[in-house]
Amino acid sequence: MKTLSKITKHIRSKNAGPFWVTVDLFFKDKDSFFYACKNISNEEVSNILKIKRNHLKRFDIENLKVIKFSFPRKNIQGSRLDRDMHGASFAILFEKLSV
Amino acid sequence: MNKKTIKVLVPAGALGIPFDKNALINGIKQKPDLIAIDGGSTDSGPYYLGSGESKYSYSATKRDWSILMEMRAKAKVPLLIGTAGTCGTKTSVEWMLKITKEIAKENKEKLKIVTLKTDLSNKFVLEKYKTGKIKPLEGAPKINEDIINNCTNIVALAGVEQIQKAINTNADIIISGRSTDTAIIASLPINHGLNIASAWHGAKIAECGALATNNPNSGVVLLEFDHNGFTITPMCKNTKATPQTVFAHMLYENADPYILFEPGGYLDVSNAKYKKHKKNSVRVEGSKWYNKKPYTLKIEGARLVGFQTISIVLIRDPNYIESIDKWIDKLKNSFYRKIKNSILVDVQLELRKIGRDATLGNLEPISIDINEVAVMAIFTANNQEKANDSAKLLNPDLLHLALTKNEPMPTFAFPFSPPEIDKGPLFEFCFHHVIEIDNPKEFFQLQFHKT
Numbered sequence: 001m002k003t004l005s006k007i008t009k010h011i012r013s014k015n016a017g018p019f020w021v022t023v024d025l026f027f028k029d030k031d032s033f034f035y036a037c038k039n040i041s042n043e044e045v046s047n048i049l050k051i052k053r054n055h056l057k058r059f060d061i062e063n064l065k066v067i068k069f070s071f072p073r074k075n076i077q078g079s080r081l082d083r084d085m086h087g088a089s090f091a092i093l094f095e096k097l098s099v
Numbered sequence: 100m101n102k103k104t105i106k107v108l109v110p111a112g113a114l115g116i117p118f119d120k121n122a123l124i125n126g127i128k129q130k131p132d133l134i135a136i137d138g139g140s141t142d143s144g145p146y147y148l149g150s151g152e153s154k155y156s157y158s159a160t161k162r163d164w165s166i167l168m169e170m171r172a173k174a175k176v177p178l179l180i181g182t183a184g185t186c187g188t189k190t191s192v193e194w195m196l197k198i199t200k201e202i203a204k205e206n207k208e209k210l211k212i213v214t215l216k217t218d219l220s221n222k223f224v225l226e227k228y229k230t231g232k233i234k235p236l237e238g239a240p241k242i243n244e245d246i247i248n249n250c251t252n253i254v255a256l257a258g259v260e261q262i263q264k265a266i267n268t269n270a271d272i273i274i275s276g277r278s279t280d281t282a283i284i285a286s287l288p289i290n291h292g293l294n295i296a297s298a299w300h301g302a303k304i305a306e307c308g309a310l311a312t313n314n315p316n317s318g319v320v321l322l323e324f325d326h327n328g329f330t331i332t333p334m335c336k337n338t339k340a341t342p343q344t345v346f347a348h349m350l351y352e353n354a355d356p357y358i359l360f361e362p363g364g365y366l367d368v369s370n371a372k373y374k375k376h377k378k379n380s381v382r383v384e385g386s387k388w389y390n391k392k393p394y395t396l397k398i399e400g401a402r403l404v405g406f407q408t409i410s411i412v413l414i415r416d417p418n419y420i421e422s423i424d425k426w427i428d429k430l431k432n433s434f435y436r437k438i439k440n441s442i443l444v445d446v447q448l449e450l451r452k453i454g455r456d457a458t459l460g461n462l463e464p465i466s467i468d469i470n471e472v473a474v475m476a477i478f479t480a481n482n483q484e485k486a487n488d489s490a491k492l493l494n495p496d497l498l499h500l501a502l503t504k505n506e507p508m509p510t511f512a513f514p515f516s517p518p519e520i521d522k523g524p525l526f527e528f529c530f531h532h533v534i535e536i537d538n539p540k541e542f543f544q545l546q547f548h549k550t
Contacts, residue, residue, distance in 0.1 A: 016354040018141050018528040019238045024350050050462060059356055064347055070354035072238035078144035079527045080404065080479055081449065085144045089458045096464060 004040075005095040007032035013091035018077035021087040022070040023094060033065040039099040045069055048093045104325045105288040106131040108334075110170075111318035112307035113137045114163055114180060115155035118318025122335035123166070126319050127174045129334075133266075134171055134178045135283045137306060138195065139185035141399060141528065142352075149251050149401035149526025151190035157198070160184075164195075165202045168272070172208065177266060179273040179283055181257070187277030188252045189216045195274045196548065203550035210271045212548040215261060217276035219253045219398065224534070232535040234395070236360075239531035246402060246529050253400040253530070258362025259298075260394075260539040262286040268545065277399065279361055280306035288324035296388035299366045301329035303359055304348050304383070311348035314338035328384030330376055340381045342373035362397070363539065364390040395533035396542070402529050405447075405479045407522040408486040412497045413512035414472045422502055423452055423472055430476075433496050438489060446480045446489040483521055490519040 004011065009026045016022040027033040037060045046053045051071050059068040075082040084090075108131035111118040139147070143154050153160065164180075171178035184191025192214050203210050225247050227233050233242075247253075257278035263286045265273045275283065284302035289295055301322045304311050308318045317335030331340050349356045349368060359366040368386040376382035419426055427450045434448050453473035456463035476493060480486040497518065499508050536542055 014352055015142065016352050017531065018145070019240070019531045020354045022350070022352070022354050048462070048464070057354065061350075061356065064343065064350070066347070066350060068350055068356060076240060076528050077141070078146065080447070080477075080525060083451070083460055084458055086142070090462075093459070093462060093464065 001098045003095065004036070004097045004099060007036060011091045011094050013088050013094075015073075015077055015085075015087040016070060019072055020070055021073055021090055022068060023090055025067045025094060027065040027067070030065060033062065033067070036067060036099055040067065040097070044097065048097065049090070050074070101291045102132070104323055105133075105291050105293060107284050107287060107305075107322045107324070108134045109284065109305045109308055109320050109322065110134065110136050110167060112310055113139060114167075115160055116308070116318065117316065118308065119335045120166065122317050122319035122333075123170055126321055126334040127170050129321050131174060131176060131321065133176055133287045134167060134174065136167065136180050137280050137283065138180045138183040139187060140182060140280065143185065145401040145526040145528045148186040148188065148254070148399060148528070149403060149524065151186060151188040151252055153184040153186075153191055153194060155185065161198050161202065164198055168199070168202055168206075168208070171271065177271060177273060179262075179266070179275065181262070181275045181278035181280070181283035183274050183276060186252070187217060187254055187275070189218045189276065192216055192274055192276045199272055199274065200548075200550055208550060210550045211269070212272045212274065212550065213265050213268045213270035214546045214548065215257060215265045215273070215275040215543055216546070217254050217257050217261070217278065217543055219255055219534075221248055221250055221253065224250075224253050224398070224400070227534055233398070233532050234535070236397075236531045236533060240529060242529060242532070247400075249402040250400040250529065251403055251526070253398060255396040255398050255534060255542075256282075256362065257543065258282045258396060258539070259286045259289050260363065261543050263290050264540060265545055266290060268547070279397070281359070281361060284322065293324045294326055294328060296366060296386040297327070297329045297383065298324055299359065299361055299388060300368055300371065300383060300386040301331065303366070304331055304345055307348070307351065309333055309335065309338065310351065311345050312338050312340045313344055328382060330380050330382045332380040339379045342375060342381055345381045345383065346373050360397075363394050364388055393535045394537075394539050395535050397533050398530045399528065400530045401526040403524055404527045405481055405525045406483040406486045407525050408478045408483070408490040409520050409522055410476045410490050410493065410497055410518045411514060412474050412476075412518065413514060414474060415470070415512060416509065419502065419509070419511075420469065420472050423455065426500070426502055427452065427474065429502065430493070430496055430500055433500065434489075434493050437492055443480070443485055443489045443492065446478055446485060448489070448493070449477045449479075451475045451477070479525060483523070487519060487521055494518065
């Protein structure tokens with residue numbers, strides 16, 4: 001078991017338009033990338049985000065050693081119950097994730 | 100006459116974001132055919148589209164725009180801004196036109212300016228909605244006639260067909276309303292019959308300026324388009340584009356890193372090849388463009404959903420910090436009891452615990468010992484007076500509400516007098532949709548201006 005923050009260079013979260021958020025996990029090396037590809041479960045990611053499993057999109061991009069997750073925002077960007085305009089804080093949730 | 104290569108100079112990711120002036124001067128020496136810059140997006144939230152205002156300051160915009168106008172005069176090529184004034188509504192296009200005219204007057208410059216306004220009337224959108232010409236994209240919110248009627252601004256994102264028309268007027272300066280970040284760059288190479296997929300792909304890579312290089316703050320990049328692909332070169336000294344930095348930009352703000360939907364079709368970069376070229380550049384080939392019928396433009400709208408007042412109180416008492424959730428429940432109950440049967444009955448209250456979970460809400464996984472918490476009370480009503488009045492109604496509780504009956508009356512810390520701050524209107528984005536149109540080239544009108 002390793003936390004994602006130990007095997008990534010950087011984790012970035014950003015709004016992709018007002019209705020989606022996208023999270024990019026930049027891994028340190030190919031070994032970490034392949035290890036994470038095998039061991040990060042979409043179910044666990046959906047759980048930390050409290051979203052439905054079928055709302056999560058995932059891209060494993062070997063060339064860049066990146067795993068990308070995209071998901072619709074629960075609250076539209078800037079709407080009454082939204083707390084984070086640019087959606088950058090979702091990255092924190094991934095840093096602590098054990099894989 | 101069609102050219103075999105087209106050079107587009109992109110000074111920065113958006114007007115108002117810093118760029119390196121020396122890099123810009125280097126860029127001008129490369130003899131670009133067009134200087135293109137983005138003026139905004141929805142990135143900063145719904146207020147700007149809702150109100151039609153710019154996020155950037157007037158003076159900073161004027162300062163940066165005057166540098167670009169000076170460079171345009173040197174290069175003797177058109178200068179194009181898309182999504183003028185953050186949101187790209189007609190008022191923000193006028194705002195940008197006013198700045199341009201002021202600078203021209205100060206410099207005694209004779210200019211031909213064309214503006215492209217991309218606003219849609221509520222009535223027009225409603226008609227299109229009723230005839231089934233508005234289609235949701237993935238993750239779109241539900242819309243109805245009321246929502247469309249309540250929009251304060253609706254804009255369509257102009258594509259290549261509309262921007263080309265503005266470029267073909269041979270204007271010195273083109274100020275466009277809302278347009279896709281990419282269309283302002285892709286239009287000229289496509290106009291010259293160059294590779295369509297590469298035009299869109301290069302435009303996507305450079306839409307944030309030097310973000311696709313190892314020195315994002317330098318801003319300026321040059322794109323060279325031809326029949327087979329495109330080359331990106333950073334204009335700042337000691338700055339490199341690498342196949343990694345360029346490909347990685349497809350991740351940025353994109354839900355899907357391979358497919359990009361644009362007016363009239365979509366770009367697929369799954370098979371694109373990124374190769375190191377000369378010292379600092381990257382050459383890209385192999386992306387594909389697919390036309391889609393019917394022709395669609397994406398639309399954006401913001402509607403007024405209420406007015407807000409906020410109050411902030413600081414809690415330093417360890418007993419109250421420990422029982423903060425209980426205290427907040429008590430505050431809420433007290434508030435809803437007070438507004439029951441009054442004209443404030445429909446006011447909504449939200450209490451956020453700054454220091455605990457104000458950012459992530461119920462997703463927050465961490466709980467650590469802290470020495471203070473700020474409680475931010477957000478009141479949302481259908482007018483400002485009611486929002487403010489309800490905040491005043493809760494004022495005594497925010498200051499003194501005791502957890503138990505038998506303790507001395509507590510007093511918490513108000514950082515301001517009054518603690519209530521009117522925040523003004525609350526807008527909400529309401530479209531993640533496209534509109535089907537029959538006449539892409541004639542869809543918007545151009546306006547001509549002279550200085």
